Amino acid sequence: MDESELIAKAQAGDHAAYGELMSNYYRTVEKFAYQCGVRLDDIGDVTQEVFIKLYRFLPQFNQQRFTTWLYKITLNATRDYYRKEGREKEKREKFVTNRFDSSEPSAEDQVFLFEEDRELHEAMVRLDEKYRIPLILFYFQDVSYQQIADILNMTMPAVKTRIFRAKELLKKEMISQAGGASNGQ
Amino acid sequence: MDNERFEKRMELLKKSYERVPSTFDPSKVLQKLEAETKPADMPAGKRKKINQQVMVWVVGIASILIISLIAGLYVADQKNTDEEPVTSDEIDQLMEKLKKDYEVEREKRRVLLKLEKQDFDKYDSYDPFWMVTNGSTSSLLQDGDPKGRLMQFYNQGVENLKTPSEMVADLKSNPLTEDKEGSLEFINAYREKVERLTAIYNEILQENNDLLQAYEVDPSLDKAYMIGMSKGAFPERLQNILDTMKEQSIQLQSDVDSYGEEFFTKYYSSKIHEQIVPLLNPDTRAYIDMMTEAPYIVAGELVYPLEESVEMMRGMQHSLTNVEDNSALYQLLETYYVTMFNTILRGTEKSPVFDEQGKVKQEYREAWKNMASGSEATPLRYVMMPIVEEMEESGWTTSETLNRIGYDALKDALVVQRAGQLEMYMYGEQPVFPDEEIKVPDAAFEQKIEGLYSSFKKQYDLAVLEGRSPIDIVALYDLANKKNDTEMMYHLHHENVWKYSESGYEMSLKQYKASWQKALSLLSLSDEISFSGEDVFRNDNLLYGTVNLSRQGNVRYALNVIHDNGIWFIGDVTLQKLPSYEEQPLTEITDDTMKNIVRLYNQVSEDQNGEALLGIEPMSIVALYYYAGFRNDLDTLYKLYYKGPGSDLVGKEEFIKTMKPSWPRFNELFTSMSFKGMEQDKEGNWPGVATLHVNTEQFPDYEKTVELRMIWTEDGWRVKYEPK
Numbered sequence: 031m032d033e034s035e036l037i038a039k040a041q042a043g044d045h046a047a048y049g050e051l052m053s054n055y056y057r058t059v060e061k062f063a064y065q066c067g068v069r070l071d072d073i074g075d076v077t078q079e080v081f082i083k084l085y086r087f088l089p090q091f092n093q094q095r096f097t098t099w100l101y102k103i104t105l106n107a108t109r110d111y112y113r114k115e116g117r118e119k120e121k122r123e124k125f126v127t128n129r130f131d132s133s134e135p136s137a138e139d140q141v142f143l144f145e146e147d148r149e150l151h152e153a154m155v156r157l158d159e160k161y162r163i164p165l166i167l168f169y170f171q172d173v174s175y176q177q178i179a180d181i182l183n184m185t186m187p188a189v190k191t192r193i194f195r196a197k198e199l200l201k202k203e204m205i206s207q208a209g210g211a212s213n214g215q
Numbered sequence: 216m217d218n219e220r221f222e223k224r225m226e227l228l229k230k231s232y233e234r235v236p237s238t239f240d241p242s243k244v245l246q247k248l249e250a251e252t253k254p255a256d257m258p259a260g261k262r263k264k265i266n267q268q269v270m271v272w273v274v275g276i277a278s279i280l281i282i283s284l285i286a287g288l289y290v291a292d293q294k295n296t297d298e299e300p301v302t303s304d305e306i307d308q309l310m311e312k313l314k315k316d317y318e319v320e321r322e323k324r325r326v327l328l329k330l331e332k333q334d335f336d337k338y339d340s341y342d343p344f345w346m347v348t349n350g351s352t353s354s355l356l357q358d359g360d361p362k363g364r365l366m367q368f369y370n371q372g373v374e375n376l377k378t379p380s381e382m383v384a385d386l387k388s389n390p391l392t393e394d395k396e397g398s399l400e401f402i403n404a405y406r407e408k409v410e411r412l413t414a415i416y417n418e419i420l421q422e423n424n425d426l427l428q429a430y431e432v433d434p435s436l437d438k439a440y441m442i443g444m445s446k447g448a449f450p451e452r453l454q455n456i457l458d459t460m461k462e463q464s465i466q467l468q469s470d471v472d473s474y475g476e477e478f479f480t481k482y483y484s485s486k487i488h489e490q491i492v493p494l495l496n497p498d499t500r501a502y503i504d505m506m507t508e509a510p511y512i513v514a515g516e517l518v519y520p521l522e523e524s525v526e527m528m529r530g531m532q533h534s535l536t537n538v539e540d541n542s543a544l545y546q547l548l549e550t551y552y553v554t555m556f557n558t559i560l561r562g563t564e565k566s567p568v569f570d571e572q573g574k575v576k577q578e579y580r581e582a583w584k585n586m587a588s589g590s591e592a593t594p595l596r597y598v599m600m601p602i603v604e605e606m607e608e609s610g611w612t613t614s615e616t617l618n619r620i621g622y623d624a625l626k627d628a629l630v631v632q633r634a635g636q637l638e639m640y641m642y643g644e645q646p647v648f649p650d651e652e653i654k655v656p657d658a659a660f661e662q663k664i665e666g667l668y669s670s671f672k673k674q675y676d677l678a679v680l681e682g683r684s685p686i687d688i689v690a691l692y693d694l695a696n697k698k699n700d701t702e703m704m705y706h707l708h709h710e711n712v713w714k715y716s717e718s719g720y721e722m723s724l725k726q727y728k729a730s731w732q733k734a735l736s737l738l739s740l741s742d743e744i745s746f747s748g749e750d751v752f753r754n755d756n757l758l759y760g761t762v763n764l765s766r767q768g769n770v771r772y773a774l775n776v777i778h779d780n781g782i783w784f785i786g787d788v789t790l791q792k793l794p795s796y797e798e799q800p801l802t803e804i805t806d807d808t809m810k811n812i813v814r815l816y817n818q819v820s821e822d823q824n825g826e827a828l829l830g831i832e833p834m835s836i837v838a839l840y841y842y843a844g845f846r847n848d849l850d851t852l853y854k855l856y857y858k859g860p861g862s863d864l865v866g867k868e869e870f871i872k873t874m875k876p877s878w879p880r881f882n883e884l885f886t887s888m889s890f891k892g893m894e895q896d897k898e899g900n901w902p903g904v905a906t907l908h909v910n911t912e913q914f915p916d917y918e919k920t921v922e923l924r925m926i927w928t929e930d931g932w933r934v935k936y937e938p939k
Contacts, residue, residue: 045249049245052244061235078239081244082247086490103493106493141232141235141236147224151231169229183497191750191752194775204221
């Protein structure tokens with residue numbers, strides 16, 4: 031069944047069709063959410079939230095590209111996550127005990143085999159959202175400039191500019207992490 | 216850091232993300248959807264003390280305001296009126312009908328909200344027909360369309376009746392993501408209705424306060440929450456509002472002080488509220504967030520952690536500077552913005568700024584630096600940058616600006632920004648750069664650039680470049696490349712390009728020369744070079760622009776240029792190195808390779824313009840080629856062949872007739888591959904060879920290696936057609 035058929039069936043209330051749609055896209059959502067800064071522990075909850083919201087918005091879905099819709103909803107879910115995360119952080123620090131033995135690898139260790147990859151990821155997460163999101167969509171989600179513009183309600187030239195600036199900022203950050211001192215030559 | 220290195224790092228990071236673990240279970244989502252009416256989760260822990268400081272709108276006045284706001288949205292059907300004039304009797308009849316219909320609509324909402332009549336009358340105290348009721352029928356008759364006017368009154372009245380939940384339903388049918396003004400109107404109207412309801416609910420709570428106080432709940436539980444969840448525990452009037460308020464995103468809360476526990480209602484971040492946010496214009500976000508986040512300060516203390524408060528302020532700043540509005544709502548948001556700023560700047564009783572040693576505490580340093588960070592001209596940066604600089608110089612003990620700054624400093628900066636003057640205050644007058652365009656080749660232009668080359672070559676004195684256009688600088692850079700003049704190319708780059716080089720050390724001329732590879736001449740590949748002054752943007756104290764090199768109307772290369780103190784420099788650019796330098800080492804073909812190729816294939820096969828193939832590496836072209844063959848996709852296969860001078864490729868129709876690839880799957884046929892570019896041949900082409908190692912275990916009849924000849928084009932590498 032092709033995607034438009036799946037969507038039509040899901041809109042008509044076919045849960046099996048919606049289940050198939052979720053299976054096709056859950057990895058996209060998980061990776062995108064993580065790239066946006068959601069912690070690994072919370073990826074499952076955020077992904078669930080995205081698909082619940084998506085279902086509620088299905089009646090409004092018309093001829094737009096499905097993935098445009100999906101990215102918009104995921105983005106909003108991660109923004110809400112950021113807001114709640116700040117508030118809940120204090121509570122978590124009080125109640126969560128350290129479950130990790132220092133000799134055991136953390137979940138992030140299985141994602142980043144090399145320290146420089148983790149550093150780059152963290153530098154990217156620290157970027158201002160308006161630079162970070164276009165960069166992520168372009169580099170890691172293989173989304174075209176036009177689609178990025180649709181997702182973020184921007185013009186295409188603005189998208190290109192943001193990606194360019196994001197690269198500049200990220201490069202600066204990567205250099206300052208590496209040391210940044212002049213060699214005096 | 217050079218571009219190539221950066222791209223490689225991003226590529227490796229992308230591969231890392233494939234290892235993000237997954238715990239997603241679609242069945243859990245389906246279960247939740249089926250149980251959609253499940254009540255909200257009990258909030259853990261103690262509720263924060265929220266003071267019931269809600270700005271209360273006078274309902275009557277607000278109703279009129281709402282009517283005027285929504286009048287533009289709900290225009291009455293202008294019925295095509297008869298040529299004959301409308302009589303007073305007809306108007307009276309219509310009005311009677313509309314009054315009856317209006318009562319039906321009223322009753323509908325009263326039942327929906329489960330309010331008793333005297334309470335509902337406070338929700339809807341507006342008479343949509345008051346103008347006519349007060350004896351203005353005669354003036355109505357003089358109106359060009361009296362029936363239409365009556366319908367307008369009726370429709371406005373019905374809009375005024377709609378509950379917040381109904382407004383959300385309307386919004387879902389007509390999202391306002393592109394409409395800033397409409398979004399703000401929606402928020403104003405929505406907010407006003409919520410406040411009408413909370414005022415009514417609070418009155419009912421006050422009248423039943425004794426019952427609420429007497430209601431017993433386990434002390435470890437949240438009493439307001441438990442009361443909100445109760446069924447049939449209270450008299451009907453109170454129970455009804457407890458049962459229905461959540462549908463309007465309002466919930467019961469309580470606040471404990473020295474007088475006891477006080478119950479009140481407040482708008483909260485419900486599932487309904489979450490639905491609103493993506494349906495409004497993103498620039499108005501702070502206005503809708505204010506409904507759930509306010510108040511931000513209680514009894515002089517920040518409600519939210521410092522870091523989060525700063526982020527909220529940034530959000531407010533965005534809305535305040537991007538949305539034109541002079542309403543009371545704007546004033547409210549601005550007040551919060553300024554108050555939060557001053558609280559974060561001065562500290563609070565419970566959280567002072569300075570520690571016992573008289574130094575700014577770490578959390579405040581981070582908050583202030585956050586407010587001062589960024590690259591654009593914003594009120595926060597304007598005010599905070601000098602404070603942070605002075606503090607850093609003094610070891611975070613003192614700042615003259617901080618001592619002098621007044622309470623309204625941020626507000627003043629906001630006014631300046633809304634007048635479009637803040638950037639000038641921060642960086643001085645921005646030069647105006649004219650648009651430029653030159654068709655190439657142009658002998659006079661080339662001569663000019665040769666002259667510039669000779670002048671600059673003498674001593675690399677930057678004064679020679681002052682006032683030169685960015686097009687001149689790019690052409691000079693291109694000429695230096697042609698002449699293998701690495702030293703000139705080095706000096707033409709902005710110093711930031713070297714300061715932030717990959718090694719972490721400032722890249723020296725010697726290092727640059729050692730790593731330099733000659734590039735193709737950009738001007739030789741183009742027929743036009745252009746620059747748009749309008750597209751120049753600020754990045755802190757530098758200005759960035761782009762010089763485009765085009766061919767046949769299509770931009771083929773866009774070079775970043777940086778303006779610094781009157782001189783244009785080359786930014787961090789990656790030129791197209793000579794194809795003979797292109798080399799990709801022996802690389803294993805894995806499942807990941809296949810996934811990437813399948814994704815690329817999908818893009819290429821859908822793409823009508825050939826844009827998807829631009830900039831693709833030669834080995835990816837090879838993989839795509841074999842995959843298209845495996846899929847028997849002759850269209851895509853044809854796209855991948857070289858068609859330039861010297862090509863033996865047949866016409867597409869013949870190709871499709873005769874070609875029958877039926878190749879094995881790429882990652883089954885081959886185990887690894889590499890690529891090497893070669894020197895330019897006699898025909899002026901740039902050839903290359905991809906060497907693929909065959910999986911001889913599965914395909915013992917094949918040769919151990921296959922060589923695929925390729926030719927470079929401006930659009931990327933293509934496969935040379937060599938019919939067997």
